[in-house]
Amino acid sequence: MTEQTTTRRAAARTVALTKTYGSGDAKVVALDEVDVELYAGEFTAVMGPSGSGKSTLMHCCAALDTATSGQVFIGDTELTRLKDKELTRLRRDAIGFVFQSFNLVPTLTAEENIQLPLSIAGRKPEKDWYDTVIETVSLGDRLDHRPNQLSGGQQQRVAVARALASRPSIVFADEPTGNLDSRSGAEVLSLLRRSVDEFGQTIVMVTHDPVAAAFTDRVLFLADGKVVDEMRSPDRETVLERMTRMDARQLEAVAGDGAL
């Protein structure tokens, strides 16, 4: 792991971010006044049991979802004030995405998929950077293949390349290894790790896999819409143990409700 500077810059942060669904009795609080900073140049994992709000947190930070109250910043830009057009531009220029189910355009080749966000923005890829990205995903001669001619791992590596190609200030990955076997998953995670280490890319990844979390610099644990814990330089065992403890507490809570 590289040296951490003491003064970290936040690539994205939230202030008292609240997200609720429904109203009245059916009201569900997905995020409850969350204050979190996602540091630039770090690989952050967001973990938590189902329903803890981890996906909602990511969607709000990634300008895919709007907050009920509170604020979200990407760099210095406050998202909650932006209109759809500006959000679209922000997503296009400042944010990268990696989805669980790859989500490549099936009609385009791997290379066209990688270039898609850039060409939509009407930008030319920076030659050096683009070559570096292509080299890093090591697809070799499969660049002109269509997605359905690639394996899951290869498709996800294309998706990572697509996210990196426009040099976004932050990349969000939603369970990027959820649909992959452990070896392909490890390849993708290494790729993410390398882009943090070698290119200083900021990456935020939602996962429930302790193995994946072990690739990151920092793990945020969410439960019931709140950040309940944080762990630096995690390894598989400590994460697993932490998760187990949270699950147990949740079980107790459910049991307690039932007793009432």
Next chain:
Amino acid sequence: MLRASWKSLLGRKLRLLLSTFAIVLGVAFVAGTLVFTDTLSKSFDAIFASSVGDVVVTRDGSQTDDGSQTTRTVPASLVGRLAGAQGAARADGNVSSSGLFVVDRHGKLVGGNGPPGIAVNHNTAPAGHGVEGLAIVRGHAPTGAGEVAIDARTARTAGYRIGDTVSLVGSGSRASLHPTLVGLADFRDGGSTNGATITIFDPRTAQDLFLQGKDAFTDVWVTAKPGVSQAELRDQVRALLPAGYTAVTGDQAADDAASGVLEAIKFISTFLLIFAGISLVVGSFLIVNTFSILVAQRSRELALLRALGASRRQVTRSVLFEATVLGTLGATLGLGLGVLLAIGIRYLFSRFGLDLSGQPLVFQPSTAVVCYVVGIVVTVVAAYLPARRAARIAPVSALRDDVAMPASALHRRLVAGMVMMLAGAGAMAAGLLTDVPRPGYWVGGGILVALLGAAAASPVVGRPFLAAAAAAYTRLFGSVGRLAGQNALRNPRRTAATASALMIGLALVTTMATVGASSKASVDKAIADNFQGDLVVSNVVGERFSSSVGDRVDRLDGVAAVTRIRSGVATIDGHGQGVMAVDPAHLDSSVRVDMVQGATSDLRDGTVLVAEKTATKRHLEVGDTVRMTMPERRRNYRVAAITADNNPLLYYPYVLTLGSLERAGFQPADQQLIVDADPGVSVAQLKKQVDRVTADLPTVTVKDQDGLAAEQRGQFDQLLYLIYALLGMALVIALLGVVNTLALSVIERTREVGMLRAIGVSRRQLRTMVRLESVVISVLGALLGVGMGVVFGVALMGALRGEGLEVTVVPAGQLAVVVLVSGLLGVLAAVFPARRAARLDVLRAIATQ
């Protein structure tokens, strides 16, 4: 299983609605046509029931096959004798004539060009079965030459009140009349004139006007005493009749008259049903496509059903069940819409003078049955292919991530399509070039099969275009263009099927445009080549007009010659055949007639000119005789000369002299006059003078060569516009097909659209993407359609060359506009799907599996 299908139907209400639309429109057209024709026939039945007596007596040959009158009449003396027949209460003589029109206060013909202008004498005879016929309801019956009664509706339309001077024009001995309106007539026991105008004179005046003053009648009604049946009375009357007279019961006469009219207007329903058929064929494309997409989208669900133990048949059945529900729903809505459409058609026809407003719409139970059968059968048949494909989904697909639909190889479709196109071309050739029975069916069927073949082959045929369009889009619109182009290429079958629906309508439009443009050019050429006169005087309705017009024109200064053209109907070899008559003295100077054998000057009384084609078919040569049966006369006419076929002014293949025609029993009224100016007299000057002669005859017009050509072109245009309007229906359905395909594609690609939004594609770019895809589909359909249509049109014109239509013109400019407009329609079709795509909630779109 049934439950599962039902649930899946309800879960897709919007898609249901979209795909039902095609059926609704097709069925609506069928229903509208049936309701309209039933109404039409009911109303004519009502008219004829109130316009015959218990027994009707006529002289044989008093009417020709085309319903026009001859000089054969019943003498007045017979009426009294008939009144004395056993069982007869009374006998009344009727004088009737068609061809007397009412001119309204503004000098316009009431009813425009189309409905007949009937003139009758006044009498109080009851119609058959004691029904009161036309009766004076206000004012009094006309007496003397200066008075007339008119049917109340016509008087109202024309703005005449009792006491006004009415202006009438016609073909009788006097070209125009100005009697005083003294009474209004109506059918007290119900019945309508359907837009015809009826003028009533006293008997003497009617005889003077229409029967050259003879004390005679066109027919006699004999009224039965109470308790005497029509048949009994007929037998009694027959016993009294001298040879050469006919008596029929009123019921029989009404049936005959009605069936004659209905036969004549049957083409209307045939015509409308053809377009209903076209709409349904186009609609079935839409259904095939919709079901293919629905099945593809549900493939995982269907695979799951298979995995859970459903048999292939059950899967097929479940899809067909959906189709049945859809068909039933569509047919129901279509029926409702059809009634509205019938009202619309009724309005449309009232514009052409067939006014049915007096007759409530007739809705027969059989209409509903036909509509449901058509709606359900078309839907189920169209859904059968997708249903069978659905059954071929392997159960294991339920476990896979992306399910590929089993698909037949494209090259097989190409082969099948090519075979069908060849078969269609063969059928067309058979219909056009050989002597098969019912050539229209061969040509129409051939066109249909060829179009279906083109539709089958279109995924392959259209591919180069789609690829080119994708490349062009990429260049013009960058990656959004590339995505759109690739989307169109993604499922070539679907794109091509959607485009094919458009192709069918546009192919027919193009065919008609080509035939229309060629016909007009041919007419122009033929008139320029053959019309040597300076002016032509004719009746807008094609009705005959009084010969006094010709007499007056002939007396004008500056007129060198007037050539009269008349026509009548003869029976030759047992078939009715139109014959013309001209004055041979002037024919050569006004009309250029190319001769095959002999000269026009060889035409004398008792001889005939025969057109080449007819002469060849009947093996006639100069000196042979043709036997013609006409009202007053059956005799042989010697063939004086053979004319070439190319002259549009000689519209019947037999030409007699004016004298021959008159002696054969046709009234001396002219159909056309061709006027030659003296040398040095300007045509414009002459036209002004002739115009003055015909000023009080609104039905008679004077045209120079350009005017004549314009008039003939105008007739084509009217028909073309009507056909275009009806084909518009098929185009609307096809357009809905584009909307449907795009909307379903967007739903199908929800996740992809969500991802595009997530990586920064703006709503606008998404809309552009959908729009571009729509334009590709539409333009592909337009190009295929225009291509096929030009081939059809040129083939038809090739076959029609023998009919005097010598020029073939492809209206390139017009067709370019068609393609352009199709592109614009594509943009229009994309509005709704594009908005839908742009509005997709990104998060939900990504979450959709």
